[in-house]
Amino acid sequence: MANLFGRAFKPSQFLQSKFAILGIIVLLVVWFSVAFALDRRTIFLPGTTSPGHVLFEASCSSCHEGFSPVTNETCLRCHEAEMAEDAHGPKKFRDPRWADLLTRIDVLTCTACHVEHVHIFARGVHLKPDLCMNCHEEIITGELASHDGFAPDGCWTAGCHNFHDHRSISTGFLRQNMNAPQLLPTPEVPVLKEGDRPTKPPKPDLNQEFLQAKFEIQNANLASRGKE
Amino acid sequence: MKGRKTKQLIVCFMGLFLWWSLLFFSPTAHAGSFTEKHIEEINLLWQNSAHAFADVNCSSCHLQPETKQLIVSPNHESCQSCHKQQVETFLLGKHGIRLQEGLSPLTPAMARLPMKEAAGDRQMNCNTCHDVHSANTFTASVDSCLTCHNDSHSLNYVKSKHGLLFDQGRSLPKPTADLVTCATCHLPRQKIEGTKTIFVNHNNTYNLLPRDRMVKDVCMNCHGMEYSYNSIFDDELVEANFAAPPTQYLQTLEMVKALEEKRSGTEN
Numbered sequence: 001m002a003n004l005f006g007r008a009f010k011p012s013q014f015l016q017s018k019f020a021i022l023g024i025i026v027l028l029v030v031w032f033s034v035a036f037a038l039d040r041r042t043i044f045l046p047g048t049t050s051p052g053h054v055l056f057e058a059s060c061s062s063c064h065e066g067f068s069p070v071t072n073e074t075c076l077r078c079h080e081a082e083m084a085e086d087a088h089g090p091k092k093f094r095d096p097r098w099a100d101l102l103t104r105i106d107v108l109t110c111t112a113c114h115v116e117h118v119h120i121f122a123r124g125v126h127l128k129p130d131l132c133m134n135c136h137e138e139i140i141t142g143e144l145a146s147h148d149g150f151a152p153d154g155c156w157t158a159g160c161h162n163f164h165d166h167r168s169i170s171t172g173f174l175r176q177n178m179n180a181p182q183l184l185p186t187p188e189v190p191v192l193k194e195g196d197r198p199t200k201p202p203k204p205d206l207n208q209e210f211l212q213a214k215f216e217i218q219n220a221n222l223a224s225r226g227k228e
Numbered sequence: 229m230k231g232r233k234t235k236q237l238i239v240c241f242m243g244l245f246l247w248w249s250l251l252f253f254s255p256t257a258h259a260g261s262f263t264e265k266h267i268e269e270i271n272l273l274w275q276n277s278a279h280a281f282a283d284v285n286c287s288s289c290h291l292q293p294e295t296k297q298l299i300v301s302p303n304h305e306s307c308q309s310c311h312k313q314q315v316e317t318f319l320l321g322k323h324g325i326r327l328q329e330g331l332s333p334l335t336p337a338m339a340r341l342p343m344k345e346a347a348g349d350r351q352m353n354c355n356t357c358h359d360v361h362s363a364n365t366f367t368a369s370v371d372s373c374l375t376c377h378n379d380s381h382s383l384n385y386v387k388s389k390h391g392l393l394f395d396q397g398r399s400l401p402k403p404t405a406d407l408v409t410c411a412t413c414h415l416p417r418q419k420i421e422g423t424k425t426i427f428v429n430h431n432n433t434y435n436l437l438p439r440d441r442m443v444k445d446v447c448m449n450c451h452g453m454e455y456s457y458n459s460i461f462d463d464e465l466v467e468a469n470f471a472a473p474p475t476q477y478l479q480t481l482e483m484v485k486a487l488e489e490k491r492s493g494t495e496n
Contacts, residue, residue: 020234023237051340052433055325055326055338056328058333059329059330072385079259081320109247123437123438158480159438161439167444168444170438175484176451178481178485180454182455184449189412189417189449189450190426192417192427193425193428195415198283201276201280204275204285205285205287206290206298207271209298210286211262211264211267213298214301
C-alpha cells in the first residue's frame, strides 16, 4: 500500500483529508438545504437557461414535476397561442404519407427540438439549424429548382419559413398580398369598443377608510409616491 | 486534537454559509400612511378617468369583495376581474411571467436589454405602466415604456415617423388608431377567439419572433406586405425604429414574383 501511494503519504494526512472530504459534504448539504429553504433554487440549474425562460428559471416547478420528463402539456400551459395553427402538428402526421417521418425526428414532442438548460441555437431550439434536412433535404438537392443550392441551415434562420405557424409567410399569403402600396389609404387598426359614458363621474367612496388605515407598504412604487 | 480543530473549523464555515445565505433574503418594507392631500390628488386623477366614467369606484379595486377589508395596493388579480384577457396575456409575456410563476415581480434590473438605471427597481405590475387612477393611455402606450427601456430602437422612436405622428396627437383625449405608439406594435389589438370583441394583447413577447407575426398582425394594418417585410428584416432599420423607407428587396419576394409571372405566363 505504502508503495502505491508513495513516500509522501502519511496516516495523519489521510485523517485530515477524510475530515476535509466530510467537511465539504456537510457544507454542500447545508448549502443545498439553505438554497431550498430560502427559495434560492437557481444553484440547481444544470446549465444556462434560454433567453425565453431565464426570467423564471428559479421556479423549477413551472416546468418540472419531480424528476419526470417535461411533457407537451407543460409547454402548452404558456405556448398555446403559438401552437394554435401548427404546420407540423398531429393532424399532419395522422396522414400515412408522413407518419413514418416521425421516426427521423419526433416533432410531435416539444423536447425533440426544444431542450432547456443546454446550448440554444435560437428561438429555444437546441438542434443544429439545419434540422429541416432530416425530412426536407430533397428541396435543396434538385426537387425544387428555385431552391437549388440553398444553404441547409437557412430555411428558418433566413426568416423564410416557420416550422409551426407559417400562415403569414406562406407562398400563398405572399402572393395574395403582392403589389400593395407602401402606405395603405386608410389604417385598419382594430377599434376597441367603448361603453356609453355617463356625463358625471360618481363620488369616490373610500376616502375615510384610506385616511384611517395603518399599514405597511411592500410595494416600492407606492412607497415612493407616499413620500412625495 | 487535529480532528477536533477541523470539526470546529467546519462548524465555523457552516455558520458563515448560513449567514451568507440569509443575506440573500432580506425583505424590505416601508411603513406609510396617506394624507388628505394625497387622496385628493388621486381623486382628481380618477374623476377624469375612463374608470370613473365606467362607474369603477375606489371600492371596486380597494375593497376585498367578501371580507370588505381594505386592499392598499391591489394587484393584477384585481384588474383581472374586469380585464380578463389583458391580464392573462400580460402574465404570459416577459413582463408578467414571473408573477404568473409565483416569483417576485420583474424589475428592469433583471433585464438583459439596456434599461434606464434610475428605473432599475421598478416592479412590473399593471399599475407600473397604467397609472390606474388616471388610466391615461398616452402614458401607458409610450411614456411608461420609455421610463425603463433604453435601447436604440426605443430611444429612436421619438424622432421616427411613428413617434412624430404620436406627438402630433398628444392633445387628443386618447391615442387614436392612426397614432402609432409602442403599444400599437408590441401590444397589438386582437380579436378574442370566437367573438368579435377586440382586446389589447398584453403579451409583449408574442409577436417579436418570428418576425412575420408582427408583419401580419400589425404592420399590414397600415403598410403593404412587401414594404413591411423589407423593413422588418433589415436589422439596422429596426434599430433606427424605421426612420427611413427600406432599401432592400428580399430574395423571397423576388422568388414569389417570379413564380407569379411564370404562372400567369403559362396561363395566358
